[in-house]
Amino acid sequence: MRHLGLALLLALLPHLAMADTPAEPRYSRIAAIDWGLAETLLGIGVTPIAVGGLENYRRWVGEPVMPDSVQDLGLRTEPNLELLTQLKPDLILITPQFEAARPWLEKIAPVKSLAIYRPDSNPLLTAAEVTRELGRLTGHEAEAERLISELDQHIAAVRAQLSGRTLPPFYLVSFIDDRHVRVFGDSSLFHSVLVRVGLRNAWTGEDNYWGFNQAGIEQLTETPDAALIYFAPMPLNAERTLARSMLWQNMPFVRAQRVYAFPPAWQFGGLMSAEHFLRLLQEALPHD
Amino acid sequence: MTNPSAASPRRWGLTICLLSLAMALWVLQRQLPLADLPAALWQPDLSDLAQLKVHYSWLPRFCVALLCGAALGLAGLLMQQVLRNPLASPTTLGVASGAQLALALATLYAPGLLIAGEWVALAGGGLATLLAFALARRRGLSPLSLILAGLVISLLLGALNVMLMLLQPMGLSAMFIWSAGSLSQNNWDAVLFLLPRLGLALVLITLLVRPLSLLELDDSGARSLGLSLDRLRVVALALAVFMTACVVSSVGVIGFIGLAAPTIARLMGARTLRQRLVWTPLLGAALLLLTDQLVQGFAGRLSELLPTGGVTALLGAPLLLWLIPRLRLSTARPQASAQRTRSLPLGGQRLLPLLLLGLLLLAVVALLLGQGPQGWSWSLDPELLQWRLPRLFAALGAGLLLGLAGCLLQRLTGNPMASPELMGISAGAALGLMLTLFVWIGAPFWVRLIMGFAGALLVLLVIVGFARRQAYAPERLLLVGIAISALFDAVKMLVLSLNDPRGQSVLSWLSGSTYFVELPTGIMALLAGVFLLLVSLPLSRWLTLLPLGESTPRSLGVPMRGARLGIMLLAALMTAIATLLVGPLSFVGLMAPHMARVLGLQQARAQLLGSGLLGALLMVLADWLGRNLMFPEQIPAGLLAALLGGGYLIWGLSRRR
Incomplete structure (x- = not known):
C-alpha cells in the first residue's frame, strides 16, 4: 500500500504546480480532436501535431491530406491522455460533442471548444466564424480571411455558372446499406452550400443536430422531380443489390438518370469540406 | 405450464392472426387508395410511386415478416421439444448472436x-450452440444450465461485437441497423432467398413429426420404441439453427419471437406436438407481422429508425418475466459436491499472500x-501517473467488488454459473446510465452515479420481489437476470441503431x-472494495452452509431468509458500484470465484478473499492491456476483461476433457 500512497502523492503534484498562461498567446502546437477543425487548420496553413481517429480520418475524410508528421490520438471520444501529455500541445481543440473529456484535457493544455454545428444556425456561416477564430488563435488571420473569401468567390462563380438554368432539387445522401441512407437536411453543411449556389435540397423532412436523418430509400420519393447525389464509400454489395432492385430502378431520379456518384466528402466538416463539395458539384453539373 | 385455460387454441390463434392482418390492411390503406390495391399487388404501374412502394417495399416486407416469424417460431419449438426445455429459443441459446458475429466478421475481413x-451465419450459430452445450454439459444439460450457458455465450459474442463497433464505427453503421433486425425491403430478394430454404426445412420437419412426438415420453420410453434419441436431437437442432441462420443473414437478429411463439401456443392450449406445429409458426408469423405493422403504422419517420427486431425483443423481456413464475422447471438442487471442481495441487490458504x-x-x-x-518506457513522471493512477484504482476496486459479488452469488445459489453479469444487476445499472446520457448529455458524474444506482436498485427490487414469491429459489433469480439482460440488450441495440453520434459515448461506457474515472472516484472505488470485503468476511459461516441445500443450514441455525436477502443486497451493491466504473460487460464476477476454486481455495473465507484478489488482478491486467495493446487506440477494460473471461471459459472446457 505504501507504493500506492507515494504514487498518489506524485499524481497530485501537477495540480499544485499549474502555471498561468499569457493572455493572448499565439498557439503553434495544436492537437485537434475533431476532424472539421483539423482540416480547417490545414486550410489556413497550420499543421496540427495530433488528430483524433487519424486512421478513420484518412478513410472517411481523405481530403485535405493529413501530413505524416501528425500523431494519431486514438478514439475521438477518448483521446489518449498519456500520449497527449508527452506530445506537449499548447492548445487542444474540441467540439461540443467531445466536451466530456474537457476536464481531463484541461490538465494538459488550454482547451477551446469551437462548434460548427449549433441548433438553428447556418453551418456555412458558423464554419467561417470558426475559421476566423482559428486564424486568430494561431496568428494566421490573413490566411483565414483568404480561405473564407476564396470560398465566397468560388460560390459566386458557381452560382453565376448555374444561373438561368433550371436545375432540379437535390437529395444529398450517403448509403448505410442497400436499403437505408443518411439524408442531409437543412441544418447540414452541404445544404447551405446548395442554397448558396442557388440550388434546392429535395429533403424537406426533419434532421438532427448534425444535419442528417436516417431514411429508407423508398422515402426519397416525396419530391418526384428531384435528382440525387450520393457520396462514396458505398457499403459492401450495395451497388450490386441496388442495380437489381426494382424499386430503386423505378425511383424517379434513377429513371430520369439524375443520379450523381460523388467521391468521399466529409459531411460534418468545415470550410474545407464545403469547398471540396463545391468542387465536386461544379465538376458534376456542367455535363448535364 | 400451469395454465389450464379452457379456451381452444383455434379461437385465440385466429384472433391474433386476424388482428395482425387487420393492422396490416390499415397500414396499407394509408399508402394508396384501396382501388389501386389489386394492381399494386400483381402488376404495379411503374410510373405510380405509391404502387411501386407497395409492390416492392411494403409487400415483400409483409412476406418477410411472415416467413421470419414462422421460421423463428418453428426453430424455437424444435429446440424446446428436443431439449425438453421451455426456455430454449434461438436467442436464449446464443444461436442468433453467433450468427450475427460471424456475419460481422465476414463483413469486415472477408x-x-x-x-x-x-x-457463414450457420457456421457462427452452430459454433455458438456447440459452445453453449459444451458449457452446460458438466451440469447434465439441465434446462437452466443450458440457458445460462447460452446467456454467457451471447454476452461474450456481444462483447466481441461491441469491440468491432468501437474500432470501426463508420464501416459498421450498416451493422447497427442490421443487428437490431430491420425488416425494411426494397425488392423481393429476401423473400426469394428465404422461401426455398425455409420450405426445405419445413419438409424435413414434417418427416420428423412422428419421432419428435415420441419425445413427449421420457427418454427410456422413447428409446424402447427404437428411437435413436441423440441422432434425432442433433438433426432437429441442426434444422433449428439452420432456420435461425437464414433469418439472421437476411434481416438480422429478431429477438424473442422464437421464445414467445411456442410458449404462447402452449398457453393457448395447443397440447399435442401436431397442434403446436400448426399454431406455433402461425403465431410467430402473426406476432412479427403485428409488431412490424405497428412500427410502420405508428412510428412515422421513426419507422426507419426503429428496427422491428429490437422492438420484439423489448416486448419479449416482459413476457419472459411474466412467464417465470408460471414455468415448471426441474427444481433438483445442485449438489454441493458439484461445486468441488478438481483443484490444482497447490496449497489453498498459503496461496493468498502470493x-x-x-x-x-x-x-x-x-x-x-x-x-x-517513442515507444515503450518506464516512467515516474507525475504528469503521466496522474492519468494512470485513477484508472488503476478504479480497476482494482471494480475487480475486487466483482470478484466478491461473484463469489457471494455462487455460494448463495450453489450454482457456479451465477455472477453479477448474469443476474442482470449490471444491466440494470447500465439502463439507468443510458437513459441519463440521452436525456442530459453532459450530466455530471454524480447524476450518472445516482441514475446507475437507481437502475441497479430497481432490478434488485424486481429480483427480491420475485425471490420472495418463489421462496428464493436460485433458478428463478437467474431467470429474472436473463430477462433483464435481454431487455437491456434490446434497448442497447435500438439506441445504437439510431446512428446518433451520442451512441459512440454510450458504446464506450458500455464496454467498460x-x-x-477521476482520482477521487478511483480512491473511493478502492475504499469501497476494501470496506465491502471486510463486511462480507464475517458471512463466511453462512456462505459455507448455504450451498448445502435447505435443511442442513436451517438445522444449524442459519436464518435462511435473512441470510439470503443480506447476501443478495451486498452483492447487488457491489455490482452497482463496479458497473458504474467498468460497465456491465465483464466476466470477472464469473471468472474470479471459479479460478479461486481451481487454485484450491475451497473454504468460504479463502474463496472470498481469493476471488476478490483475483478479480482485482484480472481487472488491472485488462485495463493495462487495453491501454497498450493497440496504442494509441484504447480498448476499454471491461471489454477486454470479458474477452479474457470468454477465453478462460473455453480453455477451462477443453482442459476438462
Missing part, C-alpha cells in the same frame, strides 16, 4: 464470403510501464472504459 451469407504480492507487482507495472510517441 466480404467475399457474404455471397453465401446464410452459411496472490496479494502478485497483485501489488502487477499494479506497480501497470502504473509505471507504458507507451509514448475507465477513461473518465
